[in-house]
Amino acid sequence: MPPDLPLARLPSVLEGYEYECWEKVLDDSLTGGLRFVNKDARLSREEELRSEHWRERVKKLPVLPITPLLKEETLLRRAHHVLAWIMHFYIHTLPVSFSDIHIPPPITLPLLQLSREMQLPPVLTYSDTVLYNWGFIDPKVATSFPSVTGTIDPKNLRVLTTFTSTPSEAHFYLVSARMELIGVRALALMQSTLDELFVGDSIAVRRITQYLDKLGGGPNASSLASSRGIIGEMEIELNDMTTECDPRVFYDEIRPWFNGIDPSNLKEGERKWIFDGIELDKMLEVPNELSGPSAGQSSIIHALDVFLGVQQYSHSKNLTGQRGETNQPSSTSPSTQTQKPSFLSRMQLYMPRHHRNFLTHLQNQSRSLRALVIDTLASAGLSIDGSPVAGSSSSLSVDSVDLNDALALLHSYNAAVMALKSLRDSHIIIVTKYIIGPAARSRREEQEKAPQWQKVKAEKELEEEEMDNAPLKGTGGTDLAQFLKGVRDGTRDAIIQPS
Numbered sequence: 001m002p003p004d005l006p007l008a009r010l011p012s013v014l015e016g017y018e019y020e021c022w023e024k025v026l027d028d029s030l031t032g033g034l035r036f037v038n039k040d041a042r043l044s045r046e047e048e049l050r051s052e053h054w055r056e057r058v059k060k061l062p063v064l065p066i067t068p069l070l071k072e073e074t075l076l077r078r079a080h081h082v083l084a085w086i087m088h089f090y091i092h093t094l095p096v097s098f099s100d101i102h103i104p105p106p107i108t109l110p111l112l113q114l115s116r117e118m119q120l121p122p123v124l125t126y127s128d129t130v131l132y133n134w135g136f137i138d139p140k141v142a143t144s145f146p147s148v149t150g151t152i153d154p155k156n157l158r159v160l161t162t163f164t165s166t167p168s169e170a171h172f173y174l175v176s177a178r179m180e181l182i183g184v185r186a187l188a189l190m191q192s193t194l195d196e197l198f199v200g201d202s203i204a205v206r207r208i209t210q211y212l213d214k215l216g217g218g219p220n221a222s223s224l225a226s227s228r229g230i231i232g233e234m235e236i237e238l239n240d241m242t243t244e245c246d247p248r249v250f251y252d253e254i255r256p257w258f259n260g261i262d263p264s265n266l267k268e269g270e271r272k273w274i275f276d277g278i279e280l281d282k283m284l285e286v287p288n289e290l291s292g293p294s295a296g297q298s299s300i301i302h303a304l305d306v307f308l309g310v311q312q313y314s315h316s317k318n319l320t321g322q323r324g325e326t327n328q329p330s331s332t333s334p335s336t337q338t339q340k341p342s343f344l345s346r347m348q349l350y351m352p353r354h355h356r357n358f359l360t361h362l363q364n365q366s367r368s369l370r371a372l373v374i375d376t377l378a379s380a381g382l383s384i385d386g387s388p389v390a391g392s393s394s395s396l397s398v399d400s401v402d403l404n405d406a407l408a409l410l411h412s413y414n415a416a417v418m419a420l421k422s423l424r425d426s427h428i429i430i431v432t433k434y435i436i437g438p439a440a441r442s443r444r445e446e447q448e449k450a451p452q453w454q455k456v457k458a459e460k461e462l463e464e465e466e467m468d469n470a471p472l473k474g475t476g477g478t479d480l481a482q483f484l485k486g487v488r489d490g491t492r493d494a495i496i497q498p499s
């Protein structure tokens with residue numbers, strides 16, 4: 001989460017350019033009751049006209065330069081937020097037709113230029129829907145907290161922009177935002193652990209054990225503020241999704257607005273997105289990453305994976321999220337010939353650039369936590385099952401660690417890994433409730449409506465899909481159930497077991 005409050009509005013005029021017109025068009029999309037359009041949408045004539053009128057206004061916006069926005073990161077973030085929301089509203093309110101979707105130059109040019117500057121795709125991302133999409137309910141209470149993200153009261157957050165103005169949508173973003181806030185404390189513990197790893201002596205081992213207990217609710221966590229640890233707190237927050245986000249509203253009304261496309265692999269019936277006016281700026285390239293937002297683009301859980309040395313099990317390089325793959329550590333997977341980027345590396349493209357850099361920095365640490373655990377066990381005379389263990393760089397020299405200290409470190413480390421696995425268990429339950437279940441319901445309803453000859457065909461298709469490992473797609477085009485279970489099971493496999 002950014003330590004600064006996200007900008008709720010661009011300045012009306014900046015260096016003589018009126019950015020207020022972008023904000024106004026976004027305001028009107030929010031208050032104008034624009035409806036999502038697909039082949040089943042039944043819009044009244046009045047709704048059609050309203051939506052058409054709004055899109056005409058978008059087309060007539062002036063093409064504004066982004067130079068005045070470059071002087072502050074918060075301006076860039078707000079501008080990306082505003083233009084990406086307008087673009088999704090624009091695309092998803094267009095009448096159904098067979099022709100390509102044309103995004104008008106007043107959106108194309110500044111959005112592509114901003115995205116180039118920010119190294120983000122020109123599409124709605126998790127940072128637009130969560131990281132930079134909040135304000136305080138009560139600014140007075142907020143200012144009584146120091147301006148450090150870890151101390152923001154999660155109950156004092158409100159959402160700035162939604163597609164549907166439903167409480168379900170606001171809650172959907174707020175749960176993620178609160179998880180990010182909890183995660184800020186995890187980042188602080190990671191930092192302290194990295195410092196101790198540098199020292200690497202027996203005192204460092206004891207301190208790291210305590211940090212891990214705070215993170216994962218390990219054996220000594222009962223004496224701490226939260227016996228579930230920080231990862232456990234994140235899981236509790238995730239489970240709070242069900243209190244105010246209605247799965248039906250989420251699946252039918254909210255999620256469709258997030259839809260992006262994979263330009264290199266359009267699905268049947270999907271329309272190409274053409275960025276009109278792109279040729280006017282020679283520096284711009286036709287975008288090839290246009291998936292919609294997904295919490296898979298959050299860096300906090302990936303950071304936990306990398307920090308715990310779990311990612312080579314949970315997110316092997318071969319795990320692309322595409323159909324029919326297994327989640328094996330990359331060195332042992334039979335499918336090394338795959339050219340597709342891994343899920344993790346694709347999602348990183350949608351993260352703010354400094355989040356991406358942070359993950360790379362974590363990954364490139366010469367001293368890893370997992371290696372410390374293994375080396376500490378070795379120094380206490382314990383070995384690990386079987387041949388060399390992935391994650392042991394053996395660059396540490398941990399001398400004469402007491403057996404009890406080594407075991408305490410091991411148990412705390414394993415508890416943190418299991419806490420992450422448990423978080424993923426809960427996530428799978430949530431995804432089942434919010435996507436897999438409703439998708440099955442909607443397929444059944446479609447089938448019931450269909451004439452008899454189509455029913456026979458649909459039944460066959462359903463059977464094929466079952467056999468093909470439930471190939472329901474996630475936001476980022478992942479093969480959902482199989483992918484998420486692979487990540488969860490991979491996390492569990494990272495447990496260290498001394499022989």
Ligand code: HEM
Pocket residue numbers: 172175176179180238241250294295296297298301302424427430431434435473474475476477478480484487488
């Ligand atoms: C209704 C709530 C949620 C739904 C329906 C949902 C759905 C999904 C889906 C479909 C994926 C697969 C990747 C993709 O195709 O985008 C995914 C992955 C992921 N989601 Fe969620 N998600 C929800 C809430 C959250 C929250 C609140 C977080 C935490 C910030 C989160 C974190 C992740 C992560 C880290 C992944 C990558 C897989 C992994 O590392 O385990 N999700 N989610």
